[in-house]
Amino acid sequence: MSDYRNWDQLEHAHDYLLYPENIGENLSLDETCLSNGDVYTILTNKAAKGRKGALVAMVRGVATDAVSGILRRLPHRKRLSVKTVTTDLSSAMMLTVRKVFPAAKLINDRFHVQQLMSEAVDRLRIRYRWKVLDAENQAIREHRQKKKEAKSKAERERIGKWEPERMENGETLPQIVSRSKHIILKHWSKWNEQQKTRAAILFDKFPKLLEGYSLSMKLTDIFNKKSGPDEARLNLARWYNEVEKFDYMEFNKVLDTFSNHSTTIINYFEERLTNASAESFNAKIKAFRSQLRGVADLKFFMFRLARLYA
Known part of the structure; x- marks a missing residue:
């Protein structure tokens, strides 16, 4: 608990986490829902393969101005060193990449x-x-009408119950x-x-x-x-x-x-880079959340997450 109380990102952990030392040449940008509908934008380093050092940043929300405003706090020199960023087809995500990593090649996940x-x-x-x-x-209605218009019980029995047509596989x-x-x-x-x-x-x-x-x-x-x-x-x-x-x-x-x-x-x-690493990282976050049976204390959850992946 002493590590948690002395954590250098505790004050703003609810809104964002930044780990510039984890920036690599190839990054992934994605989003995930943590709790109560709160969506966070997640920036990860592909080279870490979902292990320690993978988490570069987590920012509350997906709006381009808000997210890029936080991500631009990462050192300019490091941002210019990024060669590729993969994202989904979200226009907001793509605009964020262009604003934050102007030298990087943007790749849409196949x-x-x-x-x-x-x-x-x-x-x-x-x-x-x-x-x-x-x-x-329509066939059922027509069958019912035909049966209704039948003149005798024998004719109604001949018409019988409606049966759907069955294909070769039954x-x-x-x-x-x-x-x-x-x-x-x-x-x-x-x-x-x-x-x-x-x-x-x-x-x-x-x-x-x-x-x-x-x-x-x-x-x-x-x-x-x-x-x-x-x-x-x-x-x-x-x-x-x-x-x-x-x-x-x-x-x-x-x-x-x-x-x-x-x-x-x-x-x-x-x-030939995809966003698969980001999807895998999201799955790990969800699994971690399930292990803790939800996110009761968001800041402490972010602390635990950072200890594992940052």
């Missing part, structure tokens, strides 16, 4: 870019899900569309046998969903290929044109993101 595309495909799946549910409800179409979320969110090579069967039925019924999924997988393949920035730029331009021709509103956000951030997305192919 997995957030891929996630954006996967979410677009999933929104298309949801559109089809509502369509098949509407069709099923599931109804609404069930298949509803249960296919995890299919379209991962690469086809990772499907199990049940998912392969379900996907075959799904894509046979909805060929446009197959087209959207194929475009998503094509983006993953571009990122996976060991190509340089010039080749990647050409591949992404061709892919962009295909998405544009696909012309489904669910993919407009993807197109806008590539239009607005093409340079920072393509920067990945120079260094």
Whole structure:
């Protein structure tokens, strides 16, 4: 406890922590929620690999002016020594990097870019899900009406109870569309046998969903290929044109993101750095919070965190 009371960052620990000695050439910027909805921006050093020396800064909030105001307290010379900073696709995060690390190359995390595309495909799946549910409800209404208009008991018995159409795997179409979320969110090579069967039925019924999924997988393949920035730029331009021709509103956000951030997305192919270390660090913070059964005393929590990772 004496270490805690003499801690040099105790006074402002609720609002920020700064450890300039932990700055390295390659940094990650991310955000995490600690308690009661309080969001903190976290700057980490990739070279520390999530261990001691990883934490460079933690700042309460995500607003660019507030966060960059604190981060600019880091020595100017050290900030200029930073070569790369990876972030997600948040405009606030990207602006913070540009303000604080003017000499650094900004890299958008490839997995957030891929996630954006996967979410677009999933929104298309949801559109089809509502369509098949509407069709099923309409079929039920028509069946009830037909039974209601039957002239005799024998005719009503002949009409019988409404039965949904079952596909080759025994599931109804609404069930298949509803249960296919995890299919379209991962690469086809990772499907199990049940998912392969379900996907075959799904894509046979909805060929446009197959087209959207194929475009998503094509983006993953571009990122996976060991190509340089010039080749990647050409591949992404061709892919962009295909998405544009696909012309489904669910993919407009993807197109806008590539239009607005093409340079920072393509920067990945120079260094092949991602924000995975930041995501891993966030997971460690959450696990630590769980071990302590929450954050009762925020300053003491920050002290414990700093002792582990700063």
